[in-house]
Amino acid sequence: MNKALKNRIINSIELLPYGHDLYLHMARKRLGITYRGVYGSFHEAQQQGINQLANEYDVINQNKGEHLEQEMPVLDKRVLDIDYPLLFWLSRLMQPSQRLLELGGSIGQGFYSFENYFPYPDALQWVIAELPAAVEAGRKIASQKGETRLAFIDSNDMGEEDAVDIFMTAGTLQ
Structure with missing residues (x-):
C-alpha cells in the first residue's frame, strides 16, 4: 500500500468518534503501546505483564518524530x-x-x-x-x-x- 493512501486511511480513522483510540489499538505494537486494557484488579494487570514495561512511554515518545507526517493533517482536528x-x-x-x-x-x-x-x-x-x-x-x-x-x-x-x-x-x- 502506498504511503499517501495509508496516511489517508489513518487520517480518516482518526476523524471518527473514538477513532484515535481505534487507531492506537490497531497500531499498538508498532508504536510500543502495550499498557491499554481493562483488568479486574491491579494484580491481574501485573500478571498480564503490564508492570514489565516501565519505560513504555519513552518508547512511544521516541517514535513521535518518526510519525510527524501522519500527525500533521489531524493535529488541529483531534478533539475527543x-x-x-x-x-x-x-x-x-x-x-x-x-x-x-x-x-x-x-x-x-x-x-x-x-x-x-x-x-x-x-x-x-x-x-x-x-x-x-x-x-x-x-x-x-x-x-x-x-x-x-x-x-x-x-x-x-x-x-x-x-x-x-x-x-x-x-x-x-x-
Whole structure:
C-alpha cells in the first residue's frame, strides 16, 4: 500500500468518534503501546505483564518524530468526546496574558485543536511539559507553524518553570 493512501486511511480513522483510540489499538505494537486494557484488579494487570514495561512511554515518545507526517493533517482536528469538559472550563478560565502549564500535552494536539472551539486570549503562553522526544517533536512542529504562543519543556524541569495561572493535565496522571 502506498504511503499517501495509508496516511489517508489513518487520517480518516482518526476523524471518527473514538477513532484515535481505534487507531492506537490497531497500531499498538508498532508504536510500543502495550499498557491499554481493562483488568479486574491491579494484580491481574501485573500478571498480564503490564508492570514489565516501565519505560513504555519513552518508547512511544521516541517514535513521535518518526510519525510527524501522519500527525500533521489531524493535529488541529483531534478533539475527543472526553475533552468537552476541559474545553468548556478552559474557555471560561483563560484571560489575557496568562500562562498555562500542561503536563503531558504530547506534541500540542490540545493547543492546536482547542482553538477551533474558542479563541485564545491575547498574549497567552501555553507551556507543555513532556518527555524529551515529544518535546523535540513539538518544538519542530511549532517552529514549522510559526507558533510563538506554545513552548515545550522537559517534564523533569517543571520545578524550574516560572509561575503559571492554569495547570492542566488530561490523561497523564493515571
